[in-house]
Amino acid sequence: MAETATGSHGADASDDAFHGAVIAGVIPGQSPRVMKEGARYAKLFGAPLVIVHVDVTRFVTYEDPDGYVHSAPIDIDLSSGETALEDVRASASALLEKSDLVWTVRQLVGDPALAMKHLAEQLDAKLLVVGTRKRGIGESIREFFTGSVAARLAHRQARPILVVPLGEPVSDDEEIWPA
Template sequence: MVVGVTPDQPARVLKVAAKHAALLGAPLVIVNVDVMRFVTYEDPDGIVHSAPLDMDIDTGSDDLASVTQHATQLLEGQNVRWSVQQLVGDPAIALKKVADQTDARIIVVGTRRRGFGESVREFFTGSVAARLAHRQLRPVLVVPLGEPVADDEDVVWGEERAS
């Protein structure tokens, strides 16, 4: 089982993935994708070389450490084997690649956060869950991050909710 995780993501996504991995008796591969880097080339032996989109920004190692620490805290005492990997580039492509390499049964991702900025980002980059669902054969489990909204209730974004 493969799960896409970001450092600031609610614990719910990882908890749901771990629960399903334990139920299936499958190992859990936790994947963090550094979207601020891109693949420049891949050696024949599989070593991937990458470069930053912006030379002044390099958060990848911090993100990996944060995701690893978070997973260690959440999964301690759980009956699931797990590992953490960091890839670079497009999250949907990276998650698909790991799922192919590990012959994963399911890919788990969280929904995007609510808010104007996230809506704009998704408009330009698209939904990771939707792209995964259309570009590979494995089931995609999408874990909602926000509070549910009733069918007849208006969606309230960001700061409007606090008012």
């Protein structure tokens, strides 16, 4: 599971209030398109929106029977995950503060695909929304080693996934993963 409720608008952040939610996986500095599409589908479905940031610098050590997750850092700099969460929370507030949606921001820890899958099961989510990766050699290398979050979600759970294109699309004759 690996999550922490971090604030909400229109409801408390309990799981009951977010049953059947649309979950949008967001990273700091990302285009707001993922959040906007998540909000759009939440409104279409009449569902709450859960915006999640996954702190990949922490991992789950164990989960109590009551659902509380204990985690440990991979990196000694604990502030990096907190800063990222604050960035996501600020972006969500700026985008959604005037909407009538019920929404919350939560932080998960560990592997993004597994953490989002677990939360989706817990909330009985209607839809998962994620963005494509950034273009560039660094992101290509990272994806080579860790895999695509969208692809891993598609193979590990049965809920629908909306993959939102970020940045400029690659033309038909251009390499997707340049050498």
